Amino acid sequence: MRGGLGADGDPGFVVLDSRSTQAWEQGHVPGAVHLPTALIAEQAEQVLDRSVPVVTYCWGPGCNGATRAALALAERGFHVKEMLGGFEYWVREGSAYEPWQGDEQRPADPLTAPVGADDCGC
Structure with missing residues (x-):
């Protein structure tokens, strides 16, 4: 594995954007699946594969949408984590x-990443 990806480029998980359609259209993580938190109960089984781990995100640290989405998925038997920091x-x-x-x-905002460096080193 290189960079967290399998040999075929598959990260081994799906990223789920739990925000509204308007927020999704404003911008989202490339390759993410869009499923608003309010629709998880009725659509998760059609949109997601239970055997693939799910990483949820919403707007950011001030929003608990990813937490609520993760709980709704966990209650339905999905293996789930949250993407800290959100979109x-x-x-x-x-x-x-x-x-x-x-x-x-x-x-990059210099308050979130070092200027001129490839990563934060953590």
Whole structure:
């Protein structure tokens, strides 16, 4: 494994955006699945594979949507974790994201990532 990916490039988990459609269209993690928390009870079985771990995220540390989504999935027997920092820190750390009009990436916020370094070293 290199960079957390299997030999076939599969990370071995699915990333789930639990925010609203409007938030999803504003921008989301590339490759994420969109399933708002309110729809998990009725749609999780059709959208997700129970044998694949799920990593939930929402807006950021001030939002508990990822926590509520993780609980709803865990109650349905899914193996689930949360992406700490959510979409806010994904973008603030300079990671690429997908808005409705195409790929974007912003420079890293120096309050979340060291300037001029490839990673934070932690």
